[in-house]
Amino acid sequence: MVQLKKFIPVLLMAFMLLPALLQAQNQPSREELERRKRELQREMEEAQSLLRETKKTSKESLGQLRALRNKIDVRSRMIRNINEEINFINGDINSALRDVKTLERDLDTLKQQYAQLIVAAYKNRSSYAMLNFVFSADSFNEAIRRYQYLKQYREFRKRQADNIIETQGQLKAKVKNLEDQRMKRSTTLKSEQEERATLEKDRKEKDEVVAKLKGREKELLQDIDQKKKAQKKVQDAIRLAIRKEIEDARKKAEAEALAKKRAAEAERKRREEERKRALAAAAEAAKNNPTAAATPPPAPPPVKEPEPVAAEKPARVLNVLEASPEAAALSDNFEANRGRLPWPVESGMIVGYFGKQKNADMERITEENDGIIFGTRKGGAVKAIFEGSVSRVFSIPGAGFVVMVKHGQYFTNYVGIQSPSVRPGDKVRTGQVIGSARSNEDESMGVVEVQVYKGGALQNANSWIKLR
Incomplete structure (x- = not known):
């Protein structure tokens, strides 16, 4: 029980982080947001174009209402896409802020270390002190090592100076990037506010159209009844055409099956005639040659009846519209x-x-x-x-x-x-x-x-x- 209590804080932390992890996995990429943005802009242009066409009529229509709803839907999706883009920019800004703080700490550390090097170098600035340090060695090898140490010390000091310059450059670039991201966020927020204002105008326009259409509701219901009658005529004509198509396909399949059956019957009769002629020829030869007649002629091979075509079963049940392999494959592809x-x-x-x-x-x-x-x-x-x-x-x-x-x-x-x-x-x-x-x-x-x-x-x- 005591051990279980130890894991309770860990489990609570995991449950708290789970929604954030799931949200991060479901969050679209920057490229996906850019692609959506282009598609939504194209859809908005189409929606505005169709709405302009519907407004050319003298009175409001259900088509104009549908066009307005479509435009509102596209604009709402644009706003959601902009908000997701803002979330990305906020993430970039937070990342840039962390990078700037890290670079500032690194730069302070490098400056402190360099200052210590400069102080040490100032204290031992005379060439005599350096020579004394080298020649005071107990052996020649130790003198070489001391000389190499001084050389490496000078190189390290130079690298520290280069690191400071490089870090200052990185910090400057990060600060510039941070300013650019903040500017981009400001522009995107302004765009989002403009889209929301336009969305509100679209909704007011839709409400005005709805109010006018409600005044003509009886007329619209009559139009819908007329449309239903026209639709029934269309469906009756289409179903009749499809029935004719199926009937034509059935007749064609039956004709092909009958042709195959007749061909098989003709082939059977031909083989039967050949067998009869062979038997007659053998009997005539036996009559003319009594010696050969004592030995009965070998019986002709039996005529093998062709298998009926109907016995061939396809891999799956096909209808008359899939009589050919090409038609069956087209159905599968569809x-x-x-x-x-x-x-x-x-x-x-x-x-x-x-x-x-x-x-x-x-x-x-x-x-x-x-x-x-x-x-x-x-x-x-x-x-x-x-x-x-x-x-x-x-x-x-x-x-x-x-x-x-x-x-x-x-x-x-x-x-x-x-x-x-x-x-x-x-x-x-x-x-x-x-x-x-x-x-x-x-x-x-x-x-x-x-x-x-x-x-x-x-x-x-x-x-x-x-x-x-």
Whole structure:
């Protein structure tokens, strides 16, 4: 029990230091902060650009509200990044202060030691004293050693002087670095205060837009109902297209299987005919040669029936959309990139996520999306998020074009394409432009929705596409 009490202070100290150690491990590096800063600045430029576009309309819209929320979110992340940068600078300042104090102590020690050397040198400044010290030795070897000692003493004194000069230079550099870090911290703090002031303005602007939108809540609900009806038309058309694609693949697989079966049957008949001809020839030869007839001819080898194609089982259960090894491999590659698929637009923001999205500022407003909706500049390029082949391109009244790209048993559907640049049967690679984003009059920006299907089942696109 006594021994356990001895360890209690140690354990308490360990528990007190544990949060600090965990925080140090989770703290991002300076390079990571700089990278985040560049990305956030780019996102802020995009958010401001899209917000300017939404403000061109004569009245406020949900798109303008989303753009403002996106801008507020980006600015909040910028402030957090600045605060982490300030923490780094504070750490550098504390480290520089410790270095300055250490160098000052070292410099004081060196000066004291040098002063003692100078005093000793002054007391023995005459050359006679030095000669007397050397020649008063008891032997020649001792005289040599005394001479070397004096020589080393002079060199040590010179090194001490050099150390003082070097330490003074290091101290001067450290003090300059400390001043630079304090100046950098002052500039960063000023930047953080400016961002907070701008954030407060953005929040006030958002509150004003929310107040005006609440006055038009009934109109917005009607618009959402119309949007749901349009979405149903889009989904019905997409599901019909996918069913046709699966049916076409099934018919193609059945035709290929039937062709293989007929080829196997024809091969069996050919071998049977060859066996019959061989037997007839052997019987005719025996009839014409009685001596040879006494010896029965060897029986022809039995015809080996070809194994049915259906007996071959693949490594895993495949469907008709993975009839070829290439299609199966494409499915596997698509699955391996779950959560890492790129955005279909070069710049912009997400204006709608998959599933039901309740408006954080307006309780009665709830939107439901079948994919992720990306906002970008009007007419902005839309790119394929993964390699594959264009399955279908068709138009839906009021929703623009739909480009359907097949990746084995998976489909990515790009809804809201203004000018498709691909045709059915085209092979596309990741990042290839497949069209331009259709303008939405209410949003005053280019929008495109990306949906993910596995066969005929709609997938949660949030878990497939990489989110910022």
